[in-house]
Structure formats: C-alpha cells, structure tokens
Amino acid sequence: MIQSLVVSGMLFAATMLASSGALAKEWVFYVENKSDHSVLEFRTREEGEWSKNWISNRIEPGDKFEMDFGTSEGDCTIRTQITFSDGSKFDANVDYCKVTTLYLYEDKLRWD
DSSP, X not given: OBOOOOBOOHHHHHHHHHTTOOBOOOOEEEEEEOSSSOEEEEEXXXXXXXXXXXXXXXXXXXXEEEEEOXXXXXXXXXXXXXXXXXXXXEEEEEETTSOSEEEEOSSOEEEO
C-alpha cells in the first residue's frame, strides 16, 4: 500500500543541508516501513539540532512512499531518527547519496 505523504520542513532541511557545502546526487528516494509498528516521526540532525518531523501522516507497517528532501546539496551522511507508535525510537547515520530505498525496522535502518 502506497501512502500519500506530505513532506513538511523542506525549506528548513534544504537550508541546513546546503550550508554544509558538499555536492551530492539528487536526494529523492523511497521509504518503506518493514517494522511491526507505525512510524510517527522521521527527523534528521544537522549542527546539533533535530529537524521538524519530515512526515505529516503515520507510516503504517508495509507502507512505501517517495520522499524528497528538496535539495541535492549537503553532506551525504545525515543522522536520522525514527520514532514508532509503541514509544520506541532509535537514530542512525544514513548516507543519502547511496539511498534508493530506505527500509525502516524496529531497531535499525537498511538501504539499497
């Protein structure tokens, strides 16, 4: 099931990512929830601060959608935090220059 998703905070993230100066490929990728819980928050960290939540709707188990950070500039590796409906959360470094699909699990991220 593909969930319609409105991505919020694009300008904030684009500004933060562009400020780091390194060029990257265009950052459009898919996100797929492979966990047993809904994802409530998807945040990125730059300069010591977590972004606003990138998603406006829950990502239900099995959902897959396209995500676009709205920029192709910045550091490729970004700390990313995922929060689930059961209250659990984790964060990990993600190399968005290499991501085609980002898979979300209960305690880790994987991408291809």
